[in-house]
Amino acid sequence: MFLWVIKRDLLLAMRRRSDVFTTLFFFVIVVSLFPLSVGPEMNMLRTMAPGVVWVAALLASMLSLGRMFSSDYLDGTLEQMLISPHSLSLLVLGKALAHWLVTGVPLVLMAPILGIQYDLPVEALFVLTISLLLGTPVLSLIGAIGAALTLGLRGGGVLVSLLVLPLYIPVLIFGSGAVEANMAELGYDAHLSLLGAFLLVSLVFAPWATAASLRVSME
Amino acid sequence: MLQGSNLVCVRGDRRLFKDVSFSLEPGGLMLVLGPNGSGKTSMLRMLCGLSNPAFGEISWCGTAISSLGGEYYSVMTYMGHLSGTKDDLTVVENLRISSALAGLEINETEAREALQYMGLSGRETLPVKVLSQGQRRRVALARLLVCQTKLWILDEPLAALDVSAVKLMQGLLERHLGQGGMVIMTTHQEIEVTAASTTQLQLA
Numbered sequence: 001m002f003l004w005v006i007k008r009d010l011l012l013a014m015r016r017r018s019d020v021f022t023t024l025f026f027f028v029i030v031v032s033l034f035p036l037s038v039g040p041e042m043n044m045l046r047t048m049a050p051g052v053v054w055v056a057a058l059l060a061s062m063l064s065l066g067r068m069f070s071s072d073y074l075d076g077t078l079e080q081m082l083i084s085p086h087s088l089s090l091l092v093l094g095k096a097l098a099h100w101l102v103t104g105v106p107l108v109l110m111a112p113i114l115g116i117q118y119d120l121p122v123e124a125l126f127v128l129t130i131s132l133l134l135g136t137p138v139l140s141l142i143g144a145i146g147a148a149l150t151l152g153l154r155g156g157g158v159l160v161s162l163l164v165l166p167l168y169i170p171v172l173i174f175g176s177g178a179v180e181a182n183m184a185e186l187g188y189d190a191h192l193s194l195l196g197a198f199l200l201v202s203l204v205f206a207p208w209a210t211a212a213s214l215r216v217s218m219e
Numbered sequence: 220m221l222q223g224s225n226l227v228c229v230r231g232d233r234r235l236f237k238d239v240s241f242s243l244e245p246g247g248l249m250l251v252l253g254p255n256g257s258g259k260t261s262m263l264r265m266l267c268g269l270s271n272p273a274f275g276e277i278s279w280c281g282t283a284i285s286s287l288g289g290e291y292y293s294v295m296t297y298m299g300h301l302s303g304t305k306d307d308l309t310v311v312e313n314l315r316i317s318s319a320l321a322g323l324e325i326n327e328t329e330a331r332e333a334l335q336y337m338g339l340s341g342r343e344t345l346p347v348k349v350l351s352q353g354q355r356r357r358v359a360l361a362r363l364l365v366c367q368t369k370l371w372i373l374d375e376p377l378a379a380l381d382v383s384a385v386k387l388m389q390g391l392l393e394r395h396l397g398q399g400g401m402v403i404m405t406t407h408q409e410i411e412v413t414a415a416s417t418t419q420l421q422l423a
Contacts, residue, residue: 079299
């Protein structure tokens, strides 16, 4: 069942590739704009890099949140999910996972290449990728709550960013903190452990909260 | 089997209907009637647990549906105004995925047979977005052929259907009722369905 939802959403993403590429290109362009505007000063770029990449990832993942439930809401499939005998939390988890596979994974894969523009050392690139790998699923899971709460509202897109961005802050701090710690030659294990903890907590609670919000929004 | 007692529906600050009671037994057909805006769709959404009545209780086999949850959803199929089909998926994919979501996985052959019955043969691999309104409706209704639920709640199932499709639906409903199923539906079209018992629920 869970697999059916993932399969369905991936199939839909395949048929509408433009949605996937919008997110990815947004990320690539925002990250590339900074070195162009700041100039080729290596030290400054290197200190900026983790923050810039992470903020861009945050915004890129938020860009596609609006679509997460709204198309299902408009054509009535969300209604059918609500009255499915399967657990709604599980269906929501499937949708969040599909969202991550479509928007998060390309960012993770792209990040090390973009990091080269900032003259990041190899090990820092590695830590950046790992931190994104742990952090981006959290963004999709927390974002799902916001998307469910603003479902069917006018101007939901702006509202969802106001709701969700503050909740992204801890992920941002520890995600970019891991890379900074590595570049300062300090241990970065603690940062990554905390990101992993965020991931586990949101895996458990976010689907449940999203399911509850969907039921409220659909009534 | 399905009972509603003293149901009251409030939308915003308007009361759509009050003190509606009914009971539906196996083989029974219930037609929900009333002019536009009288709360027919709200009634059906209540009956399938998508919204809660302001007052009153709906029970299935003596237990309130709100406490049954998934158990109730596995014996009930709801079809609303929205077709519940994805524009970008093909006809077969839509049917297989919507059935799986409703708790019954079907294979490609079963799906194709159901679609053929609904008069959609030759269009199985087309994306739904190129179909007409009536054909989309047929895709959605094909799910009734493969589902094995007892209670069907249908909101305007005949909208956009042509004469032959209405006949098809009539046969489908009669077969279901004959097997001891239950149907609750709204319609503005004339349809003659023979059932063990037919009740009409008139909303003000």
